[in-house]
Amino acid sequence: MNINTSAVAPAPASALVMSAACSERALTDWQLRQLPTAATPFLRIQDAIAATVPGCNFTDLLAAGAIADPFFGANETQLQDIELSDWLYQCQFDLSAADLAQGQWFLQADGLDTFCEVRLNGVLLGKTDNMFVPWSFALAGALRVGSNQLELTFRSPILRARPLQQAAGLIYPAENDKSDDKLSVFVRKAPCHFGWDWGPRFVSSGIWRPISLQCVPLGKIIDSHATVLSVSDVAAELLIEADVDLTTAAELQLAELQLELTCDLLHWRHIVAVTPKAGSQTLQFKVQVDNPQLWWPAGFGEAFLYPFVLRLQVGGVAVAQQDLPVGIRQIEVINEPDADGVCFYLKVNGVPVFCKGANYIPADAFPARISKARLDAEFAAVTAAGMNMLRVWGGGYYQDEYFYQLADQHGILIWQDFMFACSLYPATEEFLANVEREARANIRRLRRHPSVALWCGNNEVDMAISWWDWPAKFGYSDLQWQQLKQDYHRLFGELLPQLMQQLDPTSFYLRSSPQGFWEDNADHIGNQHYWGVWHGEAPFSEFARRVPRFMTEYGFQSFPLPQSFERFLAPADWDLQADAFKVHQKHPRGNQLIRSYMQGEYAPPADFKALTYLSQVQQAQGMRQAFEAHRKAMPFCMGTLYWQLNDTWPAASWSGIDYFGQWKALHYQAKRSFAPQLLVFSASDSAVDDAGSLQLQLVSDSRLPLAATLQLQLLDFAGQVLWHQQQQLQVQPLSSATIWQGQPPVAAPARSVLQARLLSCQPSGLEGAEQQLLAEQLWYFVPPLAQQLPVCAPELHWQRHGNQLQLTLHSKMLLRQLWLSVALADEPALVWNFSDNFFDLLPGQPRSVMLEVAGRTEAQCQQLMASLSCYSIADTLGDAAADSGTGTGADQAAETTGTH
Numbered sequence: 001m002n003i004n005t006s007a008v009a010p011a012p013a014s015a016l017v018m019s020a021a022c023s024e025r026a027l028t029d030w031q032l033r034q035l036p037t038a039a040t041p042f043l044r045i046q047d048a049i050a051a052t053v054p055g056c057n058f059t060d061l062l063a064a065g066a067i068a069d070p071f072f073g074a075n076e077t078q079l080q081d082i083e084l085s086d087w088l089y090q091c092q093f094d095l096s097a098a099d100l101a102q103g104q105w106f107l108q109a110d111g112l113d114t115f116c117e118v119r120l121n122g123v124l125l126g127k128t129d130n131m132f133v134p135w136s137f138a139l140a141g142a143l144r145v146g147s148n149q150l151e152l153t154f155r156s157p158i159l160r161a162r163p164l165q166q167a168a169g170l171i172y173p174a175e176n177d178k179s180d181d182k183l184s185v186f187v188r189k190a191p192c193h194f195g196w197d198w199g200p201r202f203v204s205s206g207i208w209r210p211i212s213l214q215c216v217p218l219g220k221i222i223d224s225h226a227t228v229l230s231v232s233d234v235a236a237e238l239l240i241e242a243d244v245d246l247t248t249a250a251e252l253q254l255a256e257l258q259l260e261l262t263c264d265l266l267h268w269r270h271i272v273a274v275t276p277k278a279g280s281q282t283l284q285f286k287v288q289v290d291n292p293q294l295w296w297p298a299g300f301g302e303a304f305l306y307p308f309v310l311r312l313q314v315g316g317v318a319v320a321q322q323d324l325p326v327g328i329r330q331i332e333v334i335n336e337p338d339a340d341g342v343c344f345y346l347k348v349n350g351v352p353v354f355c356k357g358a359n360y361i362p363a364d365a366f367p368a369r370i371s372k373a374r375l376d377a378e379f380a381a382v383t384a385a386g387m388n389m390l391r392v393w394g395g396g397y398y399q400d401e402y403f404y405q406l407a408d409q410h411g412i413l414i415w416q417d418f419m420f421a422c423s424l425y426p427a428t429e430e431f432l433a434n435v436e437r438e439a440r441a442n443i444r445r446l447r448r449h450p451s452v453a454l455w456c457g458n459n460e461v462d463m464a465i466s467w468w469d470w471p472a473k474f475g476y477s478d479l480q481w482q483q484l485k486q487d488y489h490r491l492f493g494e495l496l497p498q499l500m501q502q503l504d505p506t507s508f509y510l511r512s513s514p515q516g517f518w519e520d521n522a523d524h525i526g527n528q529h530y531w532g533v534w535h536g537e538a539p540f541s542e543f544a545r546r547v548p549r550f551m552t553e554y555g556f557q558s559f560p561l562p563q564s565f566e567r568f569l570a571p572a573d574w575d576l577q578a579d580a581f582k583v584h585q586k587h588p589r590g591n592q593l594i595r596s597y598m599q600g601e602y603a604p605p606a607d608f609k610a611l612t613y614l615s616q617v618q619q620a621q622g623m624r625q626a627f628e629a630h631r632k633a634m635p636f637c638m639g640t641l642y643w644q645l646n647d648t649w650p651a652a653s654w655s656g657i658d659y660f661g662q663w664k665a666l667h668y669q670a671k672r673s674f675a676p677q678l679l680v681f682s683a684s685d686s687a688v689d690d691a692g693s694l695q696l697q698l699v700s701d702s703r704l705p706l707a708a709t710l711q712l713q714l715l716d717f718a719g720q721v722l723w724h725q726q727q728q729l730q731v732q733p734l735s736s737a738t739i740w741q742g743q744p745p746v747a748a749p750a751r752s753v754l755q756a757r758l759l760s761c762q763p764s765g766l767e768g769a770e771q772q773l774l775a776e777q778l779w780y781f782v783p784p785l786a787q788q789l790p791v792c793a794p795e796l797h798w799q800r801h802g803n804q805l806q807l808t809l810h811s812k813m814l815l816r817q818l819w820l821s822v823a824l825a826d827e828p829a830l831v832w833n834f835s836d837n838f839f840d841l842l843p844g845q846p847r848s849v850m851l852e853v854a855g856r857t858e859a860q861c862q863q864l865m866a867s868l869s870c871y872s873i874a875d876t877l878g879d880a881a882a883d884s885g886t887g888t889g890a891d892q893a894a895e896t897t898g899t900h
Contacts, residue, residue: 021319022220023102025213027053027091027150032060035086037156044082048090054368056113056206057087057154070365071649071659072568073580076200083203084159089152093213097145103217104247105139107150111209114189115155121148130188131208132398132419132438139213154205161186164426170480173470174423176395185425188434191395192362197586198644198653200365208368209400219246221259221322222280224310225448226287227506228330231349236292236328240285242310246278260311260318261285274312294349295327295450296411297388299676299701303327303411305450327408327450333508335515341524342515344550345638346413346453352734354631354701355413355639356674357382357389358656359553362396362648372402377661378646379406381833385667386674389413391552391641394459395421398442407451414451415552415641417513418442418496420458424470427487432495439499447504454508455500457492460529462512467519513552521546527639529553533622534593534654543626544682547633554626555643555654556597557590558619558666559612563821564658567829568650574608584651591652597622601783606878614876617817620665620838627673628680632697634736642670661831665817665838672836676701677708677731679756679777684741694779696740696756698731706731707761708774714744717751717790717814719843728761749781750788753814755842778840789816789874794841798865803854805861807834807868808846815841816873820849822864832864 032051034043049064058079061067067082068075095105107118107125112135116128123142128135161183165171174182178195195201224242231237244259257274272283293304305325312320332347346353363370363378382390390407392399394417407414418439425431446452464470465488471481492511500509515526518536522528528548532538534556543554559565565574573580576591585591594615598605602618605611623642630640647659656667678699700706708731713724723744746752755778759771780787792813799806807820818841822832835850853861 021317022217023215024108025093025215027093027211027213030089030091030207032057033088033090035088035153037084037086037159039084039156039159041081041084044085051089051206052368053089053091053207053211054111054209056204056208056366056368057082058202058204059366059369060206070200070202073570073573074583076202076583080201084156086156087154087205089154089207091150093148093150094146095143095148099215100143100145103215105143106214106216107137107139107211108214109135109137109207109209109211111207112152112211113154113204113206113208114157114187115160115205117153117155119151119153130434130438131190132188133441134209152207157187157189157203157205158183168426170476171474172424172426173464173468173474175468176422182423185423186431188419188438190362190367190397191419191421191423192648193365195586196395198361198651198655199586199648202365204366206368216247216320218248218314218319219244219274219312220320221310221312223444224322224324225444226308226324226326228328231292231294231328231330234291236289238285238287238289238326238328240287240308240324240326242283242285242322243280244274244283244312245280246274246276248278256313256315258313259283260313261287261308262311263306263308265307289328292328295329295408297348297353297413298383298411299386299388300348300351300353300411300703303409303450305408324448325405325408329450331413331453331508333454333510335508335510335526340636341549342526343638344515344526345635348413351703352635352638353388353413354634354734355389355550355641356631356701357387357391357412357641358645358670359393359641359643360390360399360645361393363646364659365649367397374661375403375406378657379410379412381657381663381667382412382645383410384835385671386676387412387670389415389453389639389641390645391415391417393417393421393644394419394456398446401445404446404449404451408449412451413453414449415454415456416446416452417456417459420461420492422460422464424461424465424484424488425491427490432491435491436495436499439496440503443499443503447507452507454510455504456510456513457496458512460513461488461492463514463517463529467517516548518546523548526550527552533626537593537596540597540622540625543622544629547629547637549637550639551626551630551637552639552641553643554623556619556622557587557594557652557654558615558664559594559652560650560658560660561612561616561662561664561821562609563823563828564650564660564662565612567660584649586651586653594618594652601785602873603785603877605876609871610876610878613819613871614873616665617838617873620669621817623666624669624673627670628678631673631678631699632680632682632736634699634734642666660829661833663833663837665819668837668839672839675775677758677775679758679775681754681756681777681779693741693743694754695738696777697736698729698739698758698775699736700731700733702731703733705733706774709759709761709771710739711757711759712740712744712754714746714752714754715842716748717753717788717843718812719814719845722747722752729758746781750786752781753840753842754779754781778842784816784873787816789814789872791874792843794818794870796865796868800853800858800861803852805851805853805864806848807851807865808848809841810846811841811843813843815870819869819871821869821871822851822867824860824863824867 030051030053031048033048034045044066051060112128114131118125120142125137164186172182172185174184176196177184178201184191184194192199193203222243222245227239229237257276258271259274260271262269295304305327308324308326310322311318335344497509514529516522516528518530527550530546532542602614605614630637643654646657647653647655650659656664680697684693684695708729710727714722758775790813792811795810797808817838819838841847
């Protein structure tokens with residue numbers, strides 16, 4: 001135990017000190033008014049309406065019935081006038097004379113979107129111009145006893161930015177900004193609010209993060225973070241810094257002023273004296289932790305956090321407190337020349353980590369609607385899928401504290417972009433000062449999180465300068481182009497790295513992602529965004545050829561499933577050519593690309609349901625080729641982050657989880673492909689369509705060796721074993737190695753499948769114990785279009801185990817990409833995600849999946865199982881499947897037996 005009480009014993013606390021703790025008061029009963037501008041075409045509301053804070057003008061108008069649901073049908077196109085008005089948020093609050101005497105009062109606004117004038121009782125407290133910055137306003141001189149009127153006037157981002165664009169004398173190349181004049185670059189607001197190729201254009205205004213009154217009698221802790229100076233198995237040395245702001249020094253002589261740092265888990269306590277002077281000061285603690293428990297990313301160990309607490313004390317009484325969970329870890333980003341080019345990988349606590357995960361975009365076009373429960377579900381899905389990294393992409397916003405707390409707790413590394421994407425930006429002194437304020441606030445806020453692994457200046461701007469032909473597209477003169485590139489360097493080559501060095505010097509900063517460009521075939525250089533598949537219309541097989549050192553973006557679109565379509569499109573619009581459907585497909589070639597990639601692989605879908613289902617199967621199976629190619633190339637390739645984890649609204653997109661939380665086939669496939677052990681088949685020659693030579697590779701992310709058994713068998717679609725082989729393996733840690741190569745005796749490629757299973761060796765002394773299945777992989781010799789898929793309906797047995805249903809499925813014939821769905825008639829909007837789905841059910845090999853049913857009655861469980869629908873590739877033929885004797889019987893429940 002380390003207890004330092006060298007300071008003088010505290011004086012007895014006075015009544016003043018006893019009541020000197022900081023306090024917070026919520027602001028309620030907000031109202032919203034529309035203020036017309038010269039550009040306002042008409043008023044949506046004539047009088048004030050009730051407002052929800054946090055929120056925005058769109059969500060408040062929706063709640064008041066003044067607009068239709070922005071996400072439904074083609075409504076987006078009817079709401080673009082909203083961005084042209086100003087908006088006034090108002091509320092009242094009462095303070096007594098005793099309240100005013102307690103201390104200094106502040107208005108703390110964590111997020112104002114974006115150009116806002118803040119007035120209290122008619123007194124202008126300040127103006128804001130950045131969505132990403134928390135704002136604090138001193139209320140002295142404006143507060144009064146009794147009723148107080150607070151007004152926040154939000155000016156139209158469009159009208160505020162237009163003069164800046166006119167002064168610049170050119171159009172900036174913000175190609176995802178869905179307007180002619182590309183004003184988004186002048187507004188420090190989420191770029192995707194102006195439109196993107198997966199999201200709507202809703203240029204919102206409002207109070208998007210919490211806002212409150214704060215009373216600070218003496219002082220507060222405004223910031224704290226820990227830096228790991230050194231770490232070993234024996235000890236870790238930390239430097240903990242805290243910024244304390246004293247509002248007044250007048251009463252501080254009454255008692256000793258101290259800052260206390262404790263960690264009950266370590267039985268550790270340390271106190272330092274605080275100088276009694278008004279203003280901010282930084283205090284430091286050196287902490288040694290013996291035999292430290294380290295913070296590890298998911299899959300490598302526990303994401304352990306030490307619960308440090310800081311307390312500002314006067315006379316021994318705490319007046320302010322801040323929790324500081326500390327993860328002891330060292331993260332290195334290795335980005336340097338090597339024998340293969342320029343590597344890019346992460347080492348955590350000295351261990352190379354293959355990063356598995358996805359890109360994370362704003363989870364709602366209206367971010368105040370994102371609840372903690374929704375973030376909980378997203379991180380549960382991330383963890384379930386075996387991911388260890390998310391990239392917070394630079395076209396959205398810096399996520400809130402709860403997001404990073406979940407990342408810390410789940411061991412999810414964060415690749416953090418600054419909020420710049422796919423454009424050039426001005427570099428006026430005013431703009432750079434605004435960006436500096438933004439960067440300082442967010443670096444200081446996020447450096448305390450052990451999950452934040454690296455920072456990146458922008459998304460794809462280096463690549464755009466080299467490849468997107470902006471001078472020709474936007475008509476820049478040579479002088480303009482050189483100035484734009486100089487401005488780019490000032491922002492991303494000077495300002496941001498200087499701030500990182502000053503505020504977070506131990507973190508890695510990358511100017512722009514990617515470093516290697518797919519157009520250049522530069523896969524050996526740093527990290528890569530590969531869009532030859534999809535944008536370049538290259539076949540999925542290119543994923544195996546274009547393997548980079550670290551893949552930060554790649555993807556393929558799919559449609560949501562019908563149960564999601566029901567919530568944002570009328571049935572009459574379930575047509576690729578419908579105007580409302582096109583509103584929810586933001587890529588100009590998206591629908592055509594989804595259909596064209598199906599040709600030659602799948603039979604034409606019989607109906608809309610078949611189309612949406614096949615789009616997801618195609619997405620998952622195409623992306624599987626990338627997952628496997630990247631992982632088996634370890635250590636040449638050390639990361640795979642696909643585009644994208646989630647959606648910002650309901651739409652056709654690259655997501656693995658749709659806007660409503662429904663896992664697509666892609667997310668289930670990611671879960672299989674990101675398992676600690678992965679088996680990968682590949683043809684050792686170009687003859688994929690016959691019984692050519694195959695090789696099997698085993699990838700292991702485990703830090704420990706393991707003994708295992710490899711089982712291989714060739715089956716026909718009725719389950720008959722045509723050939724089999726078995727061998728024992730010693731699997732090396734953090735490895736990728738070929739474990740088998742051969743030619744199975746395939747006589748009927750259209751009716752055969754090769755199965756590989758990796759089983760843990762039987763524990764010694766446990767005779768008869770069941771071996772654990774570590775990994776499984778299947779190899780088909782022809783595409784689904786050429787396979788002779790038989791008729792079969794699965795059998796189902798289910799049991800309830802506490803809060804979960806266990807479904808065990810049996811089939812006498814092969815069912816490819818079996819999709820299970822359930823629903824409750826009285827709660828149709830509920831989303832039900834299984835532990836596995838969209839899988840191949842082999843004949844004679846039962847498969848068990850789990851379904852969470854916490855809080856559900858036995859009768860509801862019975863209803864769920866009665867509603868179970870089973871659908872497979874054969875069912876996409878519709879009547880043709882029935883006529884030809886194939887298919888499981890779409891929308892028909894499996895033969896079911898159950899216990900509960």
